[in-house]
Amino acid sequence: MKKVISIVLSAMMVLGVSGCDNKNVANSSKTENKVEDINKNTSQYPLTITTYNYEKKPVNITFEKAPEKVVAVYQNSIETLLALGLEDKILLASGLDHEVKDEYKDAFSKVKYQEKVPTKEEVIGLQPDFILSWYSLFGEKRLGDVGFWHERSINTYMSQNSGVIKPNTLQNEYDDILNVGKIFNVEDKAEKIVNNMKNEIEKAKEFVKGKEPVKAVILEVKKEGVYRIYGEDSIGGDIAKQVGADLVAKSNGEIGNEDLVKLNPEVIFTVYYGKEIDRDSALKKVMDNPAFGSISAVKSKRVNSIMLSEVYASGIRTLDGIKTISKGLYPELYRNK
Template sequence: MKKIISILLTAMMVVGISGCTNKDTVTTPKDGTKVEDSNKKSAHYPVTIKTYNYAKEPVELTFEKAPEKVVAVYQNSIETLLALGLKDKIIATSGLDHEVKDEYKDDFDKLKYYEKLPSKEEVIALQPDFILSWYSLFDEKRFGDVNFWHERNINTYMSQNSGVIKPNTLQNEYDDILNMGKVFDVEDKANDIVNEMKKEIQKSKDFVKGKETVKSVILEVQKNGVYRIYGEDSIGGDIAKEVGADLVAKSNGKIGNEDLVKLNPDVIFTVYYGKEIERDAAVNSILDNPALSSVSAIKSKRVNPIMLSEVYSSGIRTLDGIKTISKGLYPELYENK
């Protein structure tokens, strides 16, 4: 009898121990991925990142968990979240300059899109917990300064190259993507995106070692004979420097035909706003300008269109900007590709 009781007690203890242990176990499915128990708090949070207010002062925000209801405004904000696989987190979008990249169209088509920027009241009604956008969105005529939202437990993030800080740099774009990786606990994906950009930069750096530098200019045609320069303090200029170009127009500002002739670049990059007709006009207005006929880039027809979204608050399109500039400078590097 004592032996039977002893066996029963031992069995009950095993069952009890198993029951307690299962509450916090990590199960491993057949595919090898680990699934944390839903009652167990993620070790990733809290996460603190730096952003800014409308006075361009740094603001630290702490996220106790990943945002669940995100309003994303403007091209880079929307595409970065889609590239990180976060379509299910987005409740509203607005502000596209042109269609999203082909690989994200299916996901984007499922999202709510406001053709006209929603009002502050409309956004409040959506009950978001995170707003991702440009600096300009948070002026008083649009969404108001970030404090308004923070007081309502709605976090915000401004793209750093959207007017928040100077100079505009590649590193700022990298940091924006990496910060979103931290906020949403998808750091591996964010690192993969940034590392691909860095590899493309390095490929051009390796190619130009020991070669003569190529004189280049990045500009936007504002009207006949007037050009806005994207200098060293722009993303495009930073890319050109990083891949070994000689950026002969180094300062942001405006120049005329005579200035461009004196600079005599070997390659010109002309910025356009995303439509095919604008791309062609940006190129032809330079190639067909008789005042520029002596310029080396005109003679060799090395005038390359580059989309604004590749050189301003570029987000994941930073990779496209790197490839556009590298290919324009070193076409032989991209032969048969």
Template sequence: MKKIVSIILAVFVMFGINGCSNNTKTESKTQINVENSDKQSLHYPVTITTYNYAKQPVKVTFEKSPERVVAVYQNSIETLLALGLGDKIIAASGLDHDVKDEYKNAFSKLKYYEKAPTKEEVIGLQPDFILSWYSLFGAKRLGDVDFWHERGIKTYMSQNSGVIKPNTLQNEYDDILNMGKIFNVEDKANEIVNTMKQEIEKSKEFVKGKEKVKTVILEVEKDGVYRIYGEDSIGGDIAKEVGADLVAKSNGKIGNEDLIKLNPDVIFTVYYGKEIDRDSALKSIQENPALSSVSAIKKKRVNPIMLSEVYSSGIRTLDGIKTISKGLYPELYGNN
């Protein structure tokens, strides 16, 4: 009898010990999940200021990271890819240039629309977030943001896409940082913005005590007519920040005679898509006999610059800073 009791007690003890062990493991796993959940819940809700089509500020609150994003135009797509959020994009459209090489693999996995999806197509995609330029939310396109907000779909307009004047570097920084907040990737967003600021500081330090370089940023509209990117543009803001003398200060149009009078030492000519390719943007300045007396042409200091580096530039703001700094101060960058 004693032997039987001993066996029963041994079995009971064995199952009791294992039961405690399993409970301990379950509690441990539950605790880890709760900790991860807490990290997310501590970040959200996040409230961001965006705009409606009347250019009025609108507060949008995110309870969690968006999962189904429609991203239209260069900066929208590339900013999300740079932040490692390609898996969130369900539809992309509106590129003026191929995406940067480092994002091509991630971009190849996206559904890309050659023409921006219609309002009906976007509704069918069931997004929870739309990221784009001001122009996309016009009545003839996706419609104003209220339509989407009433359906639980958040929106964000790039600030330099026609919403806020003047266009500034700070607006680009803020857009990237806002994406960091919305998607809970603030460390990466801060890293991108800080790299841009460091590039600005590098040029600022280099030009201390030196004579300012006279420069113009323009886009060739037709022979002898140029659209100026002045102080109120991103390109103009970059040029000022890195110490250049932006001699064409106001946005608007000028002709050959005006450009000759300004006589810049350096010209940046904007190109984009199929409308103005890189070569034609250069040739229309360099090979224009009416401009042969201009200092920048005589010294062969005419530089092509992408539209996406000087308009609603997103992560290409860094490229814009480098392009303008290299054009102004080639000795700063050596042979790079």
């Protein structure tokens, strides 16, 4: 009997040790996985990104970790953060020209927003760790140059197409989105957004192969008889060129009624923004102008409104700009969509 009990006890001890070993292996595995996850999330830091100062000179800034308290000013800054799922990082948002896109309204409802752009003193009081905005915000009469903030361990990033770099290009918009993705360690989301834009460009390029270029103009009604041209050096112009249009007004600048009649574009894109010039008024100022009766685009009713936020410092609305311009040039490409 003693021998039987001894054998049973020995077997239980072996099983116990084996069970402990398995448990320790499992715990060890979990610990290793946890460490791997932490390393995966933090391995890119410290991260150095190039931005600019108010003299438009490149400045390198270093992030020791992803920002947690962000002041985001103007449409593209706010919507890019929302598109990347970073609404919980926004300390304060300000300066929208339009309501945020429908798909981000729920996220935006959780963000503190004020219409008026904050003063330098207000931002100092908020104690952010990152400011994302346009070039103009860092002028002397607003927040002051970026060096002031960098000395206080508050990093900044300027949208490149907001007055920092000429020409304005699609690539600058891609780079801004990708840079914000890197800063917050959400590169996969940023790459997906940019790839969608690139795919839309390629779709239009493929469609127009072998076709005659469409003569187009992108303009903004500055005042009666005076039109600001968005030429090849603008985002809208770059989109139009890339999808095969012939921009008959190639240089940024201003033209009058007679100039536009002589150019005789087949398609016109007229820019609208805010409350000053809404979608309908932008269209009417071109379509109802008696001087334009002979213009091909007016006769065929191929005058299209396009939002300023789609062709200037456009951020995630760059995709909308690509679609608006491609659809205006090639409506049959989007007919069944």
